[in-house]
Amino acid sequence: xxxxxxxxxxxxxxxxxxxxxxxxxxxxxxxxxxxxxxxxxxxxxxxxxxxxxxxxxxxxxxxxxxxxxxxxxxxxxxxxxxxxxxxxxxxxxxxxxxxxxxxxxxxxxxxxxxxxxxxxxxxxxxxxxxxxxxxxxxxxxxxxxxxxxxxxxxxxxxxxxxxxxxxxxxxxxxxxxxxxxxxxxxxxxxxxxxxxxxxxxxxxxxxxxxxxxxxxxxxxxxxxxxxxxxxxxxxxxxxxxxxxxxxxxxxxxxxxxxxxxxxxxxxxxxxxxxxxxxxxxxxxxxxxxxxxxxxxxxxxxxxxxxxxxxxxxxxxxxxxxxxxxxxxxxxxxxxxxxxxxxxxxxxxxxxxxxxxxxxxxxxxxxxxxxxxxx
Amino acid sequence: xxxxxxxxxxxxxxxxxxxxxxxxxxxxxxxxxxxxxxxxxxxxxxxxxxxxxxxxxxxxxxxxxxxxxxxxxxxxxxxxxxxxxxxxxxxxxxxxxxxxxxxxxxxxxxxxxxxxxxxxxxxxxxxxxxxxxxxxxxxxxxxxxxxxxxxxxxxxxxxxxxxxxxxxxxxxxxxxxxxxxxxxxxxxxxxxxxxxxxxxxxxxxxxxxxxxxxxxxxxxxxxxxxxxxxxxxxxxxxxxxxxxxxxxxxxxxxxxxxxxxxxxxxxxxxxxxxxxxxxxxxxxxxxxxxxxxxxxxxxxxxxxxxxxxxxxxxxxxxxxxxxxxxxxxxxxxxxxxxxxxxxxxxxxxxxxxxxxxxxxxxxxxxxxxxxxxxxxxxxxxxxxxxxxxxxxxxxxxxxxxxxxxxxxxxxxxxxxxxxxxxxxxxxxxxxxxxxxxxxxxxxxxxxxxxxxxxxxxxxxxxxxxxxxxxxxxxxxxxxxxxxxxxxxxxxx
Numbered sequence: 001x002x003x004x005x006x007x008x009x010x011x012x013x014x015x016x017x018x019x020x021x022x023x024x025x026x027x028x029x030x031x032x033x034x035x036x037x038x039x040x041x042x043x044x045x046x047x048x049x050x051x052x053x054x055x056x057x058x059x060x061x062x063x064x065x066x067x068x069x070x071x072x073x074x075x076x077x078x079x080x081x082x083x084x085x086x087x088x089x090x091x092x093x094x095x096x097x098x099x100x101x102x103x104x105x106x107x108x109x110x111x112x113x114x115x116x117x118x119x120x121x122x123x124x125x126x127x128x129x130x131x132x133x134x135x136x137x138x139x140x141x142x143x144x145x146x147x148x149x150x151x152x153x154x155x156x157x158x159x160x161x162x163x164x165x166x167x168x169x170x171x172x173x174x175x176x177x178x179x180x181x182x183x184x185x186x187x188x189x190x191x192x193x194x195x196x197x198x199x200x201x202x203x204x205x206x207x208x209x210x211x212x213x214x215x216x217x218x219x220x221x222x223x224x225x226x227x228x229x230x231x232x233x234x235x236x237x238x239x240x241x242x243x244x245x246x247x248x249x250x251x252x253x254x255x256x257x258x259x260x261x262x263x264x265x266x267x268x269x270x271x272x273x274x275x276x277x278x279x280x281x282x283x284x285x286x287x288x289x290x291x292x293x294x295x296x297x298x299x300x301x302x303x304x305x306x307x308x309x310x311x312x313x314x315x316x317x318x319x320x321x322x323x324x325x326x327x328x329x330x331x332x333x334x335x336x337x338x339x340x341x342x343x344x345x346x347x348x349x350x351x352x353x354x355x356x357x358x359x360x361x362x363x364x365x366x367x368x369x370x371x372x373x374x
Numbered sequence: 375x376x377x378x379x380x381x382x383x384x385x386x387x388x389x390x391x392x393x394x395x396x397x398x399x400x401x402x403x404x405x406x407x408x409x410x411x412x413x414x415x416x417x418x419x420x421x422x423x424x425x426x427x428x429x430x431x432x433x434x435x436x437x438x439x440x441x442x443x444x445x446x447x448x449x450x451x452x453x454x455x456x457x458x459x460x461x462x463x464x465x466x467x468x469x470x471x472x473x474x475x476x477x478x479x480x481x482x483x484x485x486x487x488x489x490x491x492x493x494x495x496x497x498x499x500x501x502x503x504x505x506x507x508x509x510x511x512x513x514x515x516x517x518x519x520x521x522x523x524x525x526x527x528x529x530x531x532x533x534x535x536x537x538x539x540x541x542x543x544x545x546x547x548x549x550x551x552x553x554x555x556x557x558x559x560x561x562x563x564x565x566x567x568x569x570x571x572x573x574x575x576x577x578x579x580x581x582x583x584x585x586x587x588x589x590x591x592x593x594x595x596x597x598x599x600x601x602x603x604x605x606x607x608x609x610x611x612x613x614x615x616x617x618x619x620x621x622x623x624x625x626x627x628x629x630x631x632x633x634x635x636x637x638x639x640x641x642x643x644x645x646x647x648x649x650x651x652x653x654x655x656x657x658x659x660x661x662x663x664x665x666x667x668x669x670x671x672x673x674x675x676x677x678x679x680x681x682x683x684x685x686x687x688x689x690x691x692x693x694x695x696x697x698x699x700x701x702x703x704x705x706x707x708x709x710x711x712x713x714x715x716x717x718x719x720x721x722x723x724x725x726x727x728x729x730x731x732x733x734x735x736x737x738x739x740x741x742x743x744x745x746x747x748x749x750x751x752x753x754x755x756x757x758x759x760x761x762x763x764x765x766x767x768x769x770x771x772x773x774x775x776x777x778x779x780x781x782x783x784x785x786x787x788x789x790x791x792x793x794x795x796x797x798x799x800x801x802x803x804x805x806x807x808x809x810x811x812x813x814x815x816x817x818x819x820x821x822x823x824x825x826x827x828x829x830x831x832x833x834x835x836x837x838x839x840x841x842x843x844x845x846x847x848x849x850x851x852x853x854x855x856x857x858x859x860x861x862x863x864x865x866x
Contacts, residue, residue, distance in 0.1 A: 147579045147799050148794050149800070158572055270568075297566045341569045
């Protein structure tokens with residue numbers, strides 16, 4: 001495993017960009033290049049490659065904390081944890097073999113375990129950041145409880161690099177479950193699946209993931225052997241072979257499952273888990289165009305319906321809709337192309353603008369990737 | 375016109391304008407009426423504000439903030455006033471804004487497992503209201519019978535079960551709050567994430583300095599069917615500390631993992647009758663929860679690890695009553711300190727777990743150096759220490775020694791790779807130690823976060839983040855007082 005402390009070179013690159021007012025596009029393995037708004041003018045940006053700064057800095061399994069540099073391959077970090085019987089509980093997607101720890105934090109995307117274990121930001125304990133002035137700052141730390149100062153390190157999770165270059169992160173890790181089982185239920189309509197998932201969520205069951213699509217519900221149980229066995233007999237369903245089960249959840253997390261293939265725009269709707277099935281939004285793709293995760297709180301849709309329609313449906317349900325992958329369709333037809341992320345209300349947008357100005361006054365980093373002008 | 379008269383006129387005008395906005399009895403301005411608000415749980419610092427206001431609705435709260443914003447008057451938000459770091463200490467020229475009258479549980483959705491509550495609702499009241507659905511709100515600070523959810527959001531409160539169930543930030547889905555501009559903003563939502571930057575993560579734990587909370591949606595989780603607790607005795611505190619690391623390394627995440635040293639158990643026992651082993655140098659409380667099968671499995675695994683780690687005795691709670699007694703002792707450590715000593719000063723540093731033994735030995739040496747007693751209780755699973763320095767505030771020398779003792783502990787926490795506060799917040803109490811933990815560039819970036827929310831610095835000013843000037847003063851004081859502790863640390 002490569003390890004190299006080259007933070008100073010990254011700092012120099014930022015200072016140089018600051019001096020020349022040259023915009024930077026922060027990039028790790030490039031596995032999530034497609035995520036967020038595309039650069040308005042790519043030629044006006046210099047790529048800052050975070051992969052030079054790599055390696056696990058500290059890992060003591062009895063502390064339940066790992067500290068790694070931004071360029072560390074996510075797969076390498078996960079392998080190191082697995083060797084000690086531990087894991088990242090947010091089960092973040094890689095979207096490619098080159099995925100890095102820095103990209104994982106900046107994208108802030110969580111996987112199947114999110115609803116029951118927590119999100120990427122929930123496990124961030126500390127981070128180092130190069131801000132837009134080229135200052136290398138350290139926030140949070142390596143301890144599980146820490147309320148000294150504002151929680152800047154958690155703010156960085158999902159910030160898409162607009163506040164600065166995340167150079168190092170400390171994450172809380174958890175023991176890998178002793179036992180696991182995946183159950184399959186066929187012939188379950190979406191409405192019934194949602195009711196069951198929410199009802200089960202209120203019971204002391206060792207749920208760790210769920211997925212519903214095209215009338216089939218998959219449920220993953222993880223925990224103490226006794227708890228998984230007891231839940232299995234209480235819930236019924238058909239148990240998947242462990243190898244097939246692992247492949248199923250990986251394909252879901254990595255979006256390599258058949259549902260995600262094709263060119264129809266992929267919408268990600270984050271909603272209260274009890275929101276009834278959304279209808280009339282998957283205009284061209286027809287029935288079976290939806291996939292439900294996170295106990296009902298995450299709904300994927302293949303749809304080329306107008307962005308405004310999807311956004312309004314999500315908003316009125318108390319959530320929001322993201323144009324996750326544009327595909328080749330004409331989403332946001334009627335003239336303007338749709339933005340990836342749901343627009344912010346004016347008071348929130350003002351806070352975003354001021355934060356951006358405080359961290360990155362010259363607007364160097366990932367300009368416009370989250371919202372225009374940020 | 376002399377300045378006193380001017381100030382009095384300004385205050386009278388402010389009070390009458392506030393009275394015009396709020397129902398009768400919601401604006402207090404006499405010293406007598408405001409006395410209960412002059413401090414929070416950190417009673418060392420007392421200050422009467424210009425006026426104390428108790429709005430009953432969000433609209434009233436907005437009107438108060440708009441008035442203060444326009445008049446340039448600082449606002450200090452206050453929940454139940456149980457905080458231990460002076461986060462709610464009033465500002466001499468400001469308005470103290472209590473959310474105590476906004477104390478309704480607005481709705482509980484058992485299917486979605488959420489509760490929507492006003493900021494003045496007590497922490498424990500949420501779990502009590504959710505109990506009929508088999509649900510509860512997980513974070514359980516020791517003050518949970520009195521502390522409010524608004525205060526929990528401000529402090530990112532923890533408790534004795536957060537190793538497994540997380541802190542406030544992990545259990546809050548949405549905060550509705552009013553900015554200093556009087557705008558109502560929703561941070562987070564009923565969904566699991568929201569577009570844009572995760573401002574909710576910053577708002578939680580911001581000590582009332584970024585916005586004033588008017589409504590909170592919390593996540594409720596299923597109450598475990600069963601919980602049982604092991605009391606493990608150890609002949610040495612260092613061995614007990616190592617046992618904690620061994621439990622975690624064995625892949626066990628106990629629902630609760632607390633440690634008390636012998637001075638603490640002996641202090642608590644006469645008060646709480648918890649049944650602690652008073653001959654042990656330290657005891658560990660290790661809880662397992664879940665289904666009966668899970669609990670049996672985990673108690674067996676934990677017992678095995680604890681024995682191998684050198685426990686001299688194990689007692690497993692045989693009934694729910696006994697389990698609650700074990701915890702009652704722990705949760706009553708602070709009141710017990712108040713019984714055996716005129717005053718006590720509770721520290722809140724967090725260190726990596728593997729440094730626990732080292733820290734305890736250092737505290738024992740400090741007891742000799744300062745000639746003061748300091749029983750220790752810890753959230754051992756989190757490495758979060760609560761040394762209780764016993765002193766007498768009526769004796770100026772005792773008070774000064776207690777403060778120096780506390781500062782030494784906190785600075786050692788930083789040196790050992792930890793933090794000056796794990797869950798109680800910085801407030802005004804630990805503001806000097808922030809100079810030790812954070813260099814000037816980090817502190818300036820914190821001020822940047824503050825400006826992004828509150829450009830005029832009117833919300834709970836002068837708390838939490840020390841200015842460059844203050845840190846320079848503190849540095850001089852420490853040098854003047856003797857040798858500079860931890861000379862290897864950067865200072866500004």
